[in-house]
Amino acid sequence: MSLLEVHDLKVSFDTSDGVVKAVRGVSFSVDRGQTLGIVGESGSGKSVSTQTLLGLTGGARIEGRALFEGQDLLTMSEDHLRRIRGKEIAMIFQDPLSSLHPLYKVGRQIVEMIRQHEPEVTKQQARKRAVELLGMVGIPQPDQRVDDYPHQFSGGMRQRAMIAMALSLNPKLIVADEPTTALDATVQAQILDLMLRLQREFDSALIMITHDLGVIADLADNVLVMYGGKPVEQADRRSLYYRPHHPYTKGLLESIPGSSGAKDRLKPIPGQPPSLINPPTGCTFHPRCPYIMDRCVTDEPQLRPVLDADGGTNPNHRSACWLPIEAIGLKPEAEGIRQEAVAVGRTTATNITTQGAEAQ
Amino acid sequence: MSQSGDALVKLEGVYKHFPIKQGIFFKKEVGRVHAVDGVDLEVRRGETLGIVGESGCGKSTLARCITGLHPITKGRILFEGQDIGRSPGKAFRRDVQMIFQDPYGSLNPRRRVGSIIGDPFDIHGTASGAERKRRVQELMELVGLNPEHFNRFPAEFSGGQRQRIGVARALALKPKLIVCDEPVSALDVSIQAQVINLLKDLQDELGLTYIFIAHDLSVVRYVSNRVAVMYLGKIAEGAEGEELYERPRHPYTNALLSAASVADPDAAEKRERIVLIGDVPSPIKPPSGCRFHPRCPKAQETCVGEVPVLIARAGDPADHVTACHFPVEAGEHLAREQAAIEQLSTEPTLPSA
Numbered sequence: 078m079s080l081l082e083v084h085d086l087k088v089s090f091d092t093s094d095g096v097v098k099a100v101r102g103v104s105f106s107v108d109r110g111q112t113l114g115i116v117g118e119s120g121s122g123k124s125v126s127t128q129t130l131l132g133l134t135g136g137a138r139i140e141g142r143a144l145f146e147g148q149d150l151l152t153m154s155e156d157h158l159r160r161i162r163g164k165e166i167a168m169i170f171q172d173p174l175s176s177l178h179p180l181y182k183v184g185r186q187i188v189e190m191i192r193q194h195e196p197e198v199t200k201q202q203a204r205k206r207a208v209e210l211l212g213m214v215g216i217p218q219p220d221q222r223v224d225d226y227p228h229q230f231s232g233g234m235r236q237r238a239m240i241a242m243a244l245s246l247n248p249k250l251i252v253a254d255e256p257t258t259a260l261d262a263t264v265q266a267q268i269l270d271l272m273l274r275l276q277r278e279f280d281s282a283l284i285m286i287t288h289d290l291g292v293i294a295d296l297a298d299n300v301l302v303m304y305g306g307k308p309v310e311q312a313d314r315r316s317l318y319y320r321p322h323h324p325y326t327k328g329l330l331e332s333i334p335g336s337s338g339a340k341d342r343l344k345p346i347p348g349q350p351p352s353l354i355n356p357p358t359g360c361t362f363h364p365r366c367p368y369i370m371d372r373c374v375t376d377e378p379q380l381r382p383v384l385d386a387d388g389g390t391n392p393n394h395r396s397a398c399w400l401p402i403e404a405i406g407l408k409p410e411a412e413g414i415r416q417e418a419v420a421v422g423r424t425t426a427t428n429i430t431t432q433g434a435e436a437q
Numbered sequence: 438m439s440q441s442g443d444a445l446v447k448l449e450g451v452y453k454h455f456p457i458k459q460g461i462f463f464k465k466e467v468g469r470v471h472a473v474d475g476v477d478l479e480v481r482r483g484e485t486l487g488i489v490g491e492s493g494c495g496k497s498t499l500a501r502c503i504t505g506l507h508p509i510t511k512g513r514i515l516f517e518g519q520d521i522g523r524s525p526g527k528a529f530r531r532d533v534q535m536i537f538q539d540p541y542g543s544l545n546p547r548r549r550v551g552s553i554i555g556d557p558f559d560i561h562g563t564a565s566g567a568e569r570k571r572r573v574q575e576l577m578e579l580v581g582l583n584p585e586h587f588n589r590f591p592a593e594f595s596g597g598q599r600q601r602i603g604v605a606r607a608l609a610l611k612p613k614l615i616v617c618d619e620p621v622s623a624l625d626v627s628i629q630a631q632v633i634n635l636l637k638d639l640q641d642e643l644g645l646t647y648i649f650i651a652h653d654l655s656v657v658r659y660v661s662n663r664v665a666v667m668y669l670g671k672i673a674e675g676a677e678g679e680e681l682y683e684r685p686r687h688p689y690t691n692a693l694l695s696a697a698s699v700a701d702p703d704a705a706e707k708r709e710r711i712v713l714i715g716d717v718p719s720p721i722k723p724p725s726g727c728r729f730h731p732r733c734p735k736a737q738e739t740c741v742g743e744v745p746v747l748i749a750r751a752g753d754p755a756d757h758v759t760a761c762h763f764p765v766e767a768g769e770h771l772a773r774e775q776a777a778i779e780q781l782s783t784e785p786t787l788p789s790a
């Protein structure tokens with residue numbers, strides 16, 4: 078059994094516009110020492126799926142199971158969950174200001190975090206640990222900076238302080254939600270290096286959420302790609318980057334500048350993210366998919382194993398798409414299949430392309 | 438940077454300092470933010486000049502100086518050979534437009550899109566009534582927005598579409614130069630590509646000149662003909678795009694490039710990351726000599742005392758200029774030198790858990 082096993086998680090919110098189906102059946106698992114990347118554009122349900130595990134989506138309707146060391150996080154008491162949160166599972170958010178209290182010194186916040194979960198630790202011991210942790214995440218002169226307020230730190234330093242806080246109790250699982258999206262590439266590199274080093278050191282499990290496949294190329298062991306609240310592809314890192322199957326994954330990889338040769342025209346994914354109140358029928362991605370076929374509009378594809386590099390099917394590489402399981406890779410194999418798919422779905426495709434063109 | 442080509446904009450020794458004042462009645466100047474600190478730069482007609490650098494190094498301030506939004510402290514900015522001086526004229530305000538980073542913050546949420554895009558017509562009194570509406574709808578079509586959405590509010594558009602609204606507004610007066618300050622940084626990768634393609638198409642169609650500011654190096658590489666790297670208010674290196682990316686000479690450029698993410702596991706694993714120590718120092722008291730010296734893996738005594746000049750270095754093409762006493766040579770491994778320094782200084786010891 079893995080450290081964390083999430084089975085068929087569904088989360089929805091009642092809003093004045095209707096029911097927002099933010100997460101529509103997601104399963105994943107992660108073990109100590111492992112990194113799982115969750116990728117998708119904004120609104121695809123990345124944050125909701127992980128925040129739900131920690132009881133942070135108040136007012137949501139939740140279905141499914143999330144077993145952490147065998148215990149279901151979704152049904153346990155608020156008290157029990159509070160003890161796990163921070164101590165066993167730590168969370169790092171995109172905007173560190175939202176989770177650091179502006180009116181308290183950084184050090185004091187770490188001290189309180191430690192003492193809340195380990196009441197036997199004295200203030201002095203906790204402070205000493207706070208200084209060590211700040212030093213460990215690369216804050217210069219940690220013995221002095223420990224008494225700074227969050228606003229006295231730069232964006233990168235705040236994010237490092239957040240990481241220090243997350244690590245203060247040596248958690249078994251760290252969930253990092255776009256931890257570097259707001260930061261410079263240089264600082265991003267520092268933080269990612271740091272997280273990787275610390276994760277190895279503490280042998281914790283790491284879930285890294287991002288909208289940019291570039292960020293986790295050398296970090297994730299496994300990757301889960303989400304679209305419109307659903308998992309569309311799941312694979313080990315190498316299969317996902319070098320042998321993608323789902324057209325959305327391919328679209329994400331191809332829209333990164335430099336992915337398709339130096340100065341070729343970029344290949345954006347046309348159109349806009351789907352509505353989660355009235356998601357498209359059949360395959361959620363069909364209004365934007367260049368490979369669309371007739372059945373994509375009516376039948377919903379489920380995750381299924383696709384072709385492995387050595388010719389068999391790969392149970393660990395799964396894609397929710399009606400294209401044949403051989404439709405692997407960006408080019409050139411995919412091109413042939415694309416012609417075929419377009420021919421098959423011509424009537425539907427034309428309708429939809431015009432809609433798509435209007436939407437973009 | 439260099440002298441050749443048909444210069445649309447030319448910056449000569451441009452400084453922009455923000456005074457820091459204290460005191461209640463008699464505000465006394467107690468210091469200055471050296472946001473832009475002596476920049477020479479040339480933008481050629483029809484090209485895209487990329488500007489990269491870390492947060493706080495002065496990119497936006499420089500952009501605002503060029504568009505006339507900030508009066509400069511010292512130096513000259515020439516637009517088509519004319520000194521725009523301290524108060525740029527009406528023609529200049531029409532010819533130079535800006536696109537901002539935040540597609541949410543830069544649009545008034547209570548105004549309809551049509552009137553936002555048509556603002557420049559009112560300000561410059563160039564079109565009104567039905568004519569104004571027709572031209573706004575033309576602009577919407579040009580940037581790929583549905584002209585029927587003329588009466589919608591910004592909140593009814595997605596991030597990528599809102600950035601298109603910003604582009605349409607910038608195009609209203611048929612400008613010659615558009616300064617784009619982080620135009621795609623707030624967008625998802627897949628939507629980023631849509632906006633970048635749009636900017637490129639418009640450039641081809643309308644013969645626009647762009648200054649394109651971003652901290653994402655791969656985006657800048659993709660859009661730019663020439664690239665300037667900024668560090669603490671100064672240009673550290675400038676060159677034709679491919680030249681800069683393939684043969685970076687300044688240690689800072691090398692560090693920036695090595696930090697960029699790549700969506701390719703093999704390449705990502707093989708790359709040697711030069712992890713810079715710490716953050717950009719305060720622009721209130723920039724370090725002496727070469728401003729990069731406290732973070733530079735190659736720094737020596739000379740770097741602390743002498744400011745390096747921005748010139749072409751031995752073996753480089755004339756328009757590849759580098760401000761460094763000890764430029765990086767081909768085959769040099771900065772990452773390894775850095776590792777040695779880092780372990781001596783800041784490598785922290787892990788506490789026993």
Ligand SMILES: Nc1ncnc2c1ncn2[C@@H]1O[C@H](COP(=O)(O)OP(=O)(O)OP(=O)(O)O)[C@@H](O)[C@H]1O
Nearest residue numbers: 455470472491492493494495496497498499652720
């Ligand atoms: N109006 C102002 N008053 C005082 N200081 C300012 C002002 N505007 C900018 N600065 C300072 O000037 C420096 C350069 O800022 P600028 O906004 O140009 O950076 P930037 O390179 O655009 O950064 P980013 O990548 O974060 O947008 C910073 O230290 C900033 O705090």
Ligand SMILES: Nc1ncnc2c1ncn2[C@@H]1O[C@H](COP(=O)(O)OP(=O)(O)O)[C@@H](O)[C@H]1O
Nearest residue numbers: 090097099118119120121122123124125126353
């Ligand atoms: N508390 C809430 N009430 C209503 N809708 C919500 C709430 N939280 C998130 N959502 C919606 O759920 C969807 C998924 O959100 P999120 O998981 O934050 O996406 P992301 O993949 O960007 O992290 C979005 O449409 C978002 O607007």
Ligand code: SF4
Nearest residue numbers: 360363366373398399
């Ligand atoms: S081919 Fe069909 S099933 Fe596959 S992603 Fe496209 S629309 Fe969905």
Ligand code: SF4
Nearest residue numbers: 727730733740761762
């Ligand atoms: S001048 Fe010296 S400190 Fe500055 S970049 Fe060159 S080697 Fe480094």
Ligand SMILES: [Mg+2]
Nearest residue numbers: 123124125254
């Ligand atoms: Mg999110």
Ligand SMILES: [Mg+2]
Nearest residue numbers: 496497498618
């Ligand atoms: Mg800026």
